[in-house]
Amino acid sequence: MSKRVKGIGLLSGGLDSMLAAKVLVELGIDVLGLTFVTPFFGAAKGFAAGERIGIPMLALDISERHLKMLKNPRYGYGSQMNPCIDCHGLMLNEAGKIMEEHGADFLFTGEVLGQRPMSQRRDAMRSVEKLSGFSGRILRPLSAKLLPATLVEENGLVDRARLLDIQGRSRKRQKELAHSLGIKDYPQPGGGCLLTVEGFSNRLRELFRINPEALVREIEIMKCGRAFILPGQSMCMVGRNEGDNLKLEELAGEGEVLLHPADHPGATGVIFSSPQPLQDLKTAAEIVSSYSHIPGNSTTRIEWKYEKQSGIVAAEARNKDDFKQMLIP
Numbered sequence: 001m002s003k004r005v006k007g008i009g010l011l012s013g014g015l016d017s018m019l020a021a022k023v024l025v026e027l028g029i030d031v032l033g034l035t036f037v038t039p040f041f042g043a044a045k046g047f048a049a050g051e052r053i054g055i056p057m058l059a060l061d062i063s064e065r066h067l068k069m070l071k072n073p074r075y076g077y078g079s080q081m082n083p084c085i086d087c088h089g090l091m092l093n094e095a096g097k098i099m100e101e102h103g104a105d106f107l108f109t110g111e112v113l114g115q116r117p118m119s120q121r122r123d124a125m126r127s128v129e130k131l132s133g134f135s136g137r138i139l140r141p142l143s144a145k146l147l148p149a150t151l152v153e154e155n156g157l158v159d160r161a162r163l164l165d166i167q168g169r170s171r172k173r174q175k176e177l178a179h180s181l182g183i184k185d186y187p188q189p190g191g192g193c194l195l196t197v198e199g200f201s202n203r204l205r206e207l208f209r210i211n212p213e214a215l216v217r218e219i220e221i222m223k224c225g226r227a228f229i230l231p232g233q234s235m236c237m238v239g240r241n242e243g244d245n246l247k248l249e250e251l252a253g254e255g256e257v258l259l260h261p262a263d264h265p266g267a268t269g270v271i272f273s274s275p276q277p278l279q280d281l282k283t284a285a286e287i288v289s290s291y292s293h294i295p296g297n298s299t300t301r302i303e304w305k306y307e308k309q310s311g312i313v314a315a316e317a318r319n320k321d322d323f324k325q326m327l328i329p
């Protein structure tokens with residue numbers, strides 16, 4: 001019995017990658033979907049997409065490698081901190097390793113020529129391929145007929161005639177294809193990656209500026225609540241709600257100062273990404289006091305902990321506008 005052709009595809013959770021996988025399934029190809037985890041996006045949407053079209057899925061945590069790339073992407077950033085060309089190249093490089101481990105024949109993506117300004121131009125797709133280290137083995141079923149034939153098409157493992165020639169920004173053909181393949185329930189395009197979000201990107205730029213060595217844990221802290229740059233050039237997060245506060249308590253570790261009101265519930269704060277975080281203690285305590293909404297109290301006792309040290313400072317609750325210059329928009 002001849003071995004079945006096997007393809008490993010990136011499934012972000014969007015319609016295009018679902019369609020690409022489904023087109024291949026219809027051609028009798030064994031498909032495995034791969035989805036990735038970093039601090040900026042997770043695997044849930046990819047898994048949900050895989051489940052909808054009935055293919056097996058695998059999730060890979062590439063947080064550390066992705067963060068290293070993010071600090072210095074060869075092809076730069078998109079409109080925000082999204083290094084899409086390098087990001088795709090990295091994901092396909094990881095996918096290629098899985099392809100070799102699984103003895104699969106090729107990789108595929110749901111990319112559509114000309115659909116996204118940064119990463120889905122013809123030259124960008126070539127750059128992605130080069131970065132991945134798997135040139136000639138990456139099939140884009142939705143635009144394949146408009147692109148040079150891949151090795152799997154040349155070797156007759158996938159019938160090029162049955163692939164597609166979709167291009168451009170319109171979603172019309174994808175919607176028709178979804179209908180004909182029986183895919184009814186799919187998410188709208190966009191969303192899902194924090195690196196494309198302006199507010200998040202502003203914080204990340206500031207974090208890399210004050211601490212180029214920032215690690216995954218610092219990024220996780222930076223995701224909770226409001227972000228301030230304090231006069232001593234440390235960053236301070238202040239929880240907006242109970243969920244943020246709990247997360248900050250959980251994440252604050254060595255090298256970070258944890259603050260919260262000593263006598264009543266209120267906002268939790270964390271000073272981080274500074275070699276001397278205690279020099280910003282007073283300002284951080286004032287911010288925590290001001291964001292803790294204690295009517296009638298002009299001063300709040302703020303408890304702090306830093307490694308083996310701890311203490312209480314009295315901090316004035318000020319008008320929040322006083323901290324506007326420090327707040328990252």
Ligand code: SF4
Nearest residue numbers: 082083084087193195
């Ligand atoms: S949008 Fe985010 S996840 Fe998608 S390629 Fe760009 S950086 Fe990577």
